[in-house]
Amino acid sequence: MDDQNKNLILATALSFLVILGWFLLFPPEQQAQDPSEPEIQSAETSEAVRAPDGSAAETSGTAGGATPVADAPRIAIDTPSLEGSISLVGGRIDTLELKTYRETLDPDSPPVRLLSPAGGDDPYYAMFGWAPGGSLDFADVPGADTEWQVVQENADSDPVLTPASPVTLTWENADGLVFRRQISIDEDYMFRVTQEVDNTSGETIRLAPYGVVVREGEPQTTGFFILHEGVVRMSDGELQEVDYDDMPELEADDRWGPSADVTSVAENGWVGFTDKYWMTTLIPEPGQSFTSVVQYVAARDVYQTEARLPTMDVAAGETAATTTLMFAGAKEWETIRHYQNDTGIAGFVDSIDWGMFFFLTKPIFAILHWLNGFLGNMGWSIITLTLMIKAILFPLAYKSYVSMAKMKELQPEMEKIKERSGDDRMKLQQEMMALYKKEKVNPASGCLPLLLQIPIFFSLYKVIFVTIELRHAPWIGWIRDLSAPDPTSVLNLFGLLPYAAPSPESFLAILSLGVLPILLGVSMWLQQKLNPAPQDPTQAMVFAWMPWVFMFMLGRFASGLVLYWIANNTITFSQQYLIMRSQGYKPDVFGNIRRSFSRKKKAEKE
Helix, strand or coil, X not given: CCHHHHHHHHHHHHHHHHHHHHHHHCCCCCCCCCCCCCCCCCCCCCCEEECCCCCEEECCCCHHHCCCHHHCCEEEEECCCEEEEEECECCEEEEEEEEEEECCCCCCCCEEEEEECCCCCCCEEEEEEEEEECCCCHHHCCCCCCECEECCCCXXXXXXXXXXXXXXXXXXXXXXXXXXXXXXXXXXXXXXXXEEEEECCCCCEEEEEEEEEEEECCCCCCCCCCCCCEEEEEECCEEEEEEHHHHHHCCCECCCECCEEEEEECCCEEEEEECCCEEXXXXXXXXXXXXXXXXXXXXXXXXXXXXXXXXXXECCCCEEEEEEEEEEEECCHHHHHHHHHHHCCCCHHHHCCCCCCHHHHHHHHHHHHHHHHHHCCXXXXXXXXXXXXXXXXXXXXXXXXXXXXXXXXXHHHHHHHHHHHCCCHHHHHHHHHHHHHHHCCCHHHHHHHHHHHXXXXXXXXXXXXXXXXXXXXXXXXXXXXXXCCCCCCHHHCCCCCCCCCCCCCCHHHHHCCCHHHHHHHHHHHHHHCCCCCCCCHHHHHHHHHHHHHHHHHHCCCCHHHHHHHHHHHHHXXXXXXXXXXXXXXXXXXXXXXXXXXXXXXHHHHC
């Protein structure tokens, strides 16, 4: 076995094993709701709050005959990006849909729903309030079942929260404390909630403002190990991620009880829940200290995050106010980067799950995003990005292919060394190394370009899988979603036969190859034909099967990734062919193809 073939087999086998292990051990899971699981019935917040003096209490229920959340009067939310409502019971922001995103490619499919009220399906909502301290108790501050009033400037029309028209809620307790809450929103996904209290009670009061995001019941997730879904928070530059199934295992906290993770943030931070493409996050104003709380309330199967601001002492006759931001929307890179750079939300871009190869995924996506803005198509942007990557790696590729060409030229001399050495392996290695040194050939350089493709391959897969910009992004013709597998199928002759392709959950799905996976297999096969097949039967068999194994393995991967791999193979083939010809070695592609078929016929006859 010559060294060139050894290196090529080593590199190809390593790529194969890594991708095969990833694909087989950690396939994407389609998690469905268990029909036997009881539906969560709740008409209240499961907000667990702690008073500033350290006492604990849990507000819950629609006590005292309060209006149920589902039937409560509401204030509509209407922006270019969002549509929803705010419940006047508790002042919850609890109904929110994303206008510009649909559940499926069908333009008539419903918009993506982000927040849902308590008492319905998958309750997910945000609340703001004051935790009492000192002489105050929970009846003295607005809580989960407080019925707020709207301050209306125009009595002839219902108030609507828009970017141009904030809304103000008010509530007064029996002792002369007047609470006001002004809610405003921009044209994207950022709410601004300003809470204010007027102390006309005649004595100093003590209380702490907070915001809380609540999810009742464990949310349905994608369930793929390369993607984090759950709590995401930043605390003075330190990013933390907590999966939903890890929250019940959180250690107990003296003040917050079991299953709580409490962190003190000195200046900059945020905390909330992230899904694959969507996120709801509480953000105290930059420079504001606060307590960041991640908590699981087992009694109600509730997951929640809280941003508790420092306790305030408000003297009689004084007014205190505080502002908290809340992001609720799509994790668009440009939008989130704007909030980070222009609003001062530290590390907000890291709310996107860039993964362990963040030093590659971030620049890869930034370039891809720029190319898409220039070309207007993510598919062509992926192909252009592939060209750029190959251009960057060209010096190494050139050196590699020159070395391969020289190895071909040295083949007769290497055969002579093998004949002279006989069974003396030590002598064989010494003479081979001397020959390599004399001719300035590095036998290991042949596999380096392929090995470097592995982290790039994984990074691009991560980018395609997690970034919303690739979601439902079309390329050409039948490829309408580069984040999804090729929808065509060889089993129905690519749509010519009158029946649908197998569903992704079907066992036959792996055989349901589309056009792109087939082109991938062909491109790998042609790349092999730049060199004659190895004389060793085992090597020849490995080489013969490798393209088609990869074709089936990657067939159910995102179309964008398969497109990248096809473009990469095509460019690599062209580079290798031209460089090897420039060094005097002329690859006989068509001859190698003919010989591979002739060898098969000969083997069949034998």
